[in-house]
Amino acid sequence: MSATETPLVDRLAKAGLCLPGRGLVAERDDVLVFSRDDPLHGLLAEVVDRLGVGSLILAPPAEPYAGILEYLAAREAPAIRPRDCETRTFFHDIPVVTDPTAEAVVAALSRRKGAYLPGLGILAHGALSPEQAFVTVSSVALAAFVKFFSDALAAKRAGELPAPLAEALSRAVAALPPPPPAIPPVLAKGPFATKSSALAAMAEAGRVTVELGLVDSVFGNISYTLDGVVLISQTGAALDALTGQVDACPLDGSSCAGLTASSELAAHAALARLDGRPAILHGHPKFAVIASMDCAATDCPERGACHVACPAKRFLGQAPIVPGEVGAGPRGLVHTMPPALVGRAGVVVLGHGVFTAGRTDFGEALAALCAIEGLARRQCLAALGFPEAAGRG
Amino acid sequence: MNAPLLLYIDLTRDTVRRLPLDAADRARELGGRGLAWALLAGRTGLAWDDPETGLAFCPGRLAGLALPGTGRLGAAWISPATGLVADAGFGGRLGTALARTGLAGVLVTGRADRPRGLVIRDREAALVEASALAGLPTDALFAALGALDGALVAGPAAWTGSRLAGAVVDRWHGPCRGGLGLAMAAKNFAFLAASGHGAVPVADSPALARAGESVLRLVGASPALGPGGLGGYGDAALFDLAHGRRMLPTRHFRETAFPEAPACNAPNLERMFGPSRQLPCPGCPVGCHRLLPGGRLLPGHDALSHFTALLGLADPGLAVAAHAACLGLGLDPVSAAATLACLAESTGNWPRPARVLADLDTMATGRGPGRELARGAAALAADLGRPEAALCVKGLELPAFDPRGAYGLALALAVSAVGPEAWRAGCLAHEVLRKPVATDRFSFAGKARAVFLGENAGAALESLGVCPWLALAAGLEEWGQALSAVTGEPVDAGELARLGERLVFRERLVNAGRGLAAAADTLPARFFTEPGTGGEGIAVPAIDRQAFREARGKYYRLRGLDADGRPDPAKTRELGLA
Numbered sequence: 017m018s019a020t021e022t023p024l025v026d027r028l029a030k031a032g033l034c035l036p037g038r039g040l041v042a043e044r045d046d047v048l049v050f051s052r053d054d055p056l057h058g059l060l061a062e063v064v065d066r067l068g069v070g071s072l073i074l075a076p077p078a079e080p081y082a083g084i085l086e087y088l089a090a091r092e093a094p095a096i097r098p099r100d101c102e103t104r105t106f107f108h109d110i111p112v113v114t115d116p117t118a119e120a121v122v123a124a125l126s127r128r129k130g131a132y133l134p135g136l137g138i139l140a141h142g143a144l145s146p147e148q149a150f151v152t153v154s155s156v157a158l159a160a161f162v163k164f165f166s167d168a169l170a171a172k173r174a175g176e177l178p179a180p181l182a183e184a185l186s187r188a189v190a191a192l193p194p195p196p197p198a199i200p201p202v203l204a205k206g207p208f209a210t211k212s213s214a215l216a217a218m219a220e221a222g223r224v225t226v227e228l229g230l231v232d233s234v235f236g237n238i239s240y241t242l243d244g245v246v247l248i249s250q251t252g253a254a255l256d257a258l259t260g261q262v263d264a265c266p267l268d269g270s271s272c273a274g275l276t277a278s279s280e281l282a283a284h285a286a287l288a289r290l291d292g293r294p295a296i297l298h299g300h301p302k303f304a305v306i307a308s309m310d311c312a313a314t315d316c317p318e319r320g321a322c323h324v325a326c327p328a329k330r331f332l333g334q335a336p337i338v339p340g341e342v343g344a345g346p347r348g349l350v351h352t353m354p355p356a357l358v359g360r361a362g363v364v365v366l367g368h369g370v371f372t373a374g375r376t377d378f379g380e381a382l383a384a385l386c387a388i389e390g391l392a393r394r395q396c397l398a399a400l401g402f403p404e405a406a407g408r409g
Numbered sequence: 410m411n412a413p414l415l416l417y418i419d420l421t422r423d424t425v426r427r428l429p430l431d432a433a434d435r436a437r438e439l440g441g442r443g444l445a446w447a448l449l450a451g452r453t454g455l456a457w458d459d460p461e462t463g464l465a466f467c468p469g470r471l472a473g474l475a476l477p478g479t480g481r482l483g484a485a486w487i488s489p490a491t492g493l494v495a496d497a498g499f500g501g502r503l504g505t506a507l508a509r510t511g512l513a514g515v516l517v518t519g520r521a522d523r524p525r526g527l528v529i530r531d532r533e534a535a536l537v538e539a540s541a542l543a544g545l546p547t548d549a550l551f552a553a554l555g556a557l558d559g560a561l562v563a564g565p566a567a568w569t570g571s572r573l574a575g576a577v578v579d580r581w582h583g584p585c586r587g588g589l590g591l592a593m594a595a596k597n598f599a600f601l602a603a604s605g606h607g608a609v610p611v612a613d614s615p616a617l618a619r620a621g622e623s624v625l626r627l628v629g630a631s632p633a634l635g636p637g638g639l640g641g642y643g644d645a646a647l648f649d650l651a652h653g654r655r656m657l658p659t660r661h662f663r664e665t666a667f668p669e670a671p672a673c674n675a676p677n678l679e680r681m682f683g684p685s686r687q688l689p690c691p692g693c694p695v696g697c698h699r700l701l702p703g704g705r706l707l708p709g710h711d712a713l714s715h716f717t718a719l720l721g722l723a724d725p726g727l728a729v730a731a732h733a734a735c736l737g738l739g740l741d742p743v744s745a746a747a748t749l750a751c752l753a754e755s756t757g758n759w760p761r762p763a764r765v766l767a768d769l770d771t772m773a774t775g776r777g778p779g780r781e782l783a784r785g786a787a788a789l790a791a792d793l794g795r796p797e798a799a800l801c802v803k804g805l806e807l808p809a810f811d812p813r814g815a816y817g818l819a820l821a822l823a824v825s826a827v828g829p830e831a832w833r834a835g836c837l838a839h840e841v842l843r844k845p846v847a848t849d850r851f852s853f854a855g856k857a858r859a860v861f862l863g864e865n866a867g868a869a870l871e872s873l874g875v876c877p878w879l880a881l882a883a884g885l886e887e888w889g890q891a892l893s894a895v896t897g898e899p900v901d902a903g904e905l906a907r908l909g910e911r912l913v914f915r916e917r918l919v920n921a922g923r924g925l926a927a928a929a930d931t932l933p934a935r936f937f938t939e940p941g942t943g944g945e946g947i948a949v950p951a952i953d954r955q956a957f958r959e960a961r962g963k964y965y966r967l968r969g970l971d972a973d974g975r976p977d978p979a980k981t982r983e984l985g986l987a
Binding site for chain 2 (some may be wrong): 044046056067069070103105106108122123125126127128129131142143144145147148151250251252260265269270271273274275276277278279281282302341342343345346347348384
């Protein structure tokens with residue numbers, strides 16, 4: 017077996033999701049190759065063979081994800097059940113495989129796209145390419161993070177935190193990455209008069225949004241409307257690698273170019289029609305997602321369906337919190353987010369992420385995204401008894 | 410409702426028998442495409458028009474249930490077009506209707522002495538006189554059968570012996586490819602119609618509801634199925650995509666870009682004719698069949714593309730009319746348009762719009778000059794002394810995505826055991842629609858496995874009765890949850906994929922028995938020697954023949970075939986098919 021390339025595990029490490037140098041990729045077209053030597057080759061080879069998939073990624077998570085996943089796995093095996101939007105829509109639950117035999121791993125990955133193996137890491141498969149597994153690893157880490165802090169907030173509301181949770185929380189908070197900057201980096205100034213300048217601005221804004229930790233690389237979306245055409249990131253496009261990954265979708269519906277556009281094209285287009293601001297940025301900043309799910313109304317009749325039916329008028333600072341599922345379905349955020357964002361800097365979609373807009377360029381949208389996430393982080397950590405950690409790097 | 414039944418029709422003896430379907434067979438074959446192939450067992454070595462051959466029709470395993478997009482009907486028969494066993498999946502109401510009669514499948518054998526039809530009303534099934542109906546335009550046939558929930562018919566083209574004669578379901582679905590209409594007419598079998606009102610048994614209704622909700626969430630999150638895509642324009646929405654990716658077959662595949670494409674796209678058709686409205690299959694949230702004002706269907710991508718770009722005609726109105734004509738005549742629009750394009754290239758006479766409609770009529774009626782067109786492109790090109798001019802695989806004309814624009818697609822078109830189908834291995838989903846992730850469409854790396862896995866998943870889904878478009882959003886994971894809820898037995902994505910692998914291998918095994926081997930698993934020479942039309946930063950080179958062969962070899966090894974594409978005996982035993 018020879019080594020395969022490792023850009024995906026490098027990307028995971030760069031995003032703080034995986035320990036540097038510890039990610040392991042198994043990839044098979046005709047023959048199986050691993051990204052590095054590891055005692056687990058035998059197990060993974062058998063899993064690849066029995067699943068019949070093209071690739072696996074085993075990602076030992078970095079902190080705080082490692083501690084969070086270990087804590088959740090120890091209490092929720094055989095499956096962790098996050099309630100954020102991405103998990104609800106695409107992943108259902110995260111199996112926990114406490115006995116990492118090929119039999120148990122195959123059983124879990126026959127059922128789901130990824131699993132957590134305590135002590136070993138997040139294991140995900142890609143039928144077509146390692147990119148699929150990469151997406152799953154990112155999703156598992158994000159979902160676990162959101163669930164952990166959401167559970168902690170709920171426990172805190174109910175009284176004092178149990179000691180193991182308090183201990184795990186202290187470790188997680190200590191390992192948090194820096195908060196978003198109060199003054200974000202300066203981006204290209206608009207308005208942009210040409211397609212090429214708009215595309216360049218989108219690429220820059222997408223890259224900076226990922227670098228600031230406001231979205232994991234493969235999530236989120238971005239658009240700029242120019243002369244009646246929405247330039248929007250394609251579905252599955254990495255926000256930090258947008259070159260060649262943008263669709264041009266006429267607002268007059270004269271072509272079906274949106275077929276490969278972001279799932280949220282309809283929402284971006286609706287906002288462009290309602291509002292007129294050309295720059296729209298959508299990220300998944302973790303604390304904004306957590307804060308949007310943190311609700312004191314434990315006796316609400318819509319409890320459990322908050323993400324589609326929350327009846328309350330809630331705000332995170334000046335940003336409304338609205339329900340809505342991914343996309344343009346009958347309960348999709350296309351019906352809730354655009355009207356809520358008109359005239360405002362940003363909107364939080366419950367359990368999902370944040371949409372912001374800019375009048376001329378992405379600077380205003382990025383600043384709003386940073387501000388909303390910064391506020392959410394301060395609120396959450398203060399509620400959990402860590403006010404001093406809210407702004408600490 | 411009692412245990413599922415199979416209906417055996419012997420047209421020679423004019424008999425109708427019901428037999429129970431063995432539970433183990435149902436668990437292994439599922440329904441739809443899988444069960445339809447199984448019902449042909451013992452009859453697949455015969456000539457396509459031998460009276461003892463069978464026509465099998467099976468609702469998908471999840472048909473008739475409160476699920477989105479699972480009411481499809483699977484059919485299998487020996488194709489007059491390819492000489493191989495073929496299959497087709499149909500939307501519409503017939504799959505749901507059959508499932509609600511309590512039937513898991515219908516096998517039609519023998520040959521009647523005059524045209525007959527099969528009418529199924531719940532527990533009653535009868536062969537009826539159809540002499541007055543055989544040969545009628547399909548809309549007239551459906552009008553005559555209007556009291557029934559769903560129907561499948563052969564159109565006029567079938568009764569004149571056209572190899573391009575497909576079958577049509579519920580007026581708007583089809584005509585299918587591969588000559589099912591002709592195979593029906595060879596048996597003097599004019600139609601199958603059904604009404605069913607029974608409830609399909611479900612072990613765990615709440616779990617089924619949850620599975621349905623999961624699917625609906627994913628459909629809502631799918632850009633391809635949204636209002637700017639198939640949800641708004643049906644699969645005609647794919648036309649702009651094929652154009653934008655420079656893989657729109659143009660002037661008989663001599664080019665891959667059609668400058669006039671924007672004037673022919675689905676939004677422009679709606680500007681010409683008015684807004685279309687949905688004709689949804691039962692329970693479907695997408696509604697990809699769309700009716701234009703005036704009562705004609707918005708053509709799907711294949712028909713829209715082949716009646717415009719392939720013929721070099723920038724006349725979208727013609728595409729609507731030609732597609733409507735094909736529906737009425739029961740003529741496969743893909744093969745019909747491709748045969749006209751083959752003639753045009755061979756003779757240098759590219760058709761005028763009026764000529765296209767006249768030629769379609771000739772293909773179906775068998776009257777007048779040009780009736781040889783009804784034999785399809787391969788026979789036509791051979792007659793003209795230019796066999797290379799037929800752009801066919803296994804005798805069947807190619808659909809409307811140029812293989813030079815996506816190498817997984819190219820491999821899938823070549824190695825399919827039944828002939829070229831653009832979506833059978835699902836490669837366009839990842840190579841063009843970026844689902845579940847984008848793959849490099851101009852590379853063979855990983856594509857052998859992608860074709861292998863995609864074929865397996867597709868076979869399982871078609872056997873469940875899942876619409877291929879909904880499979881763009883929800884995968885085996887979600888459909889496995891639905892099947893588990895129905896049966897009460899846990900079935901995960903991996904198990905469904907393994908069932909699919911067995912079904913696909915059996916298709917190869919059956920057709921290897923009819924002579925299929927590596928020589929037929931290739932593409933026309935043009936795709937290896939001539940580049941497509943590059944531009945806008947996209948180069949469309951000719952496919953590297955050696956790279957194609959290497960990918961095909963990998964596919965053979967994954968599939969358990971020898972170097973000549975024939976089933977390995979050990980794999981045959983391993984899958985329980987020896």
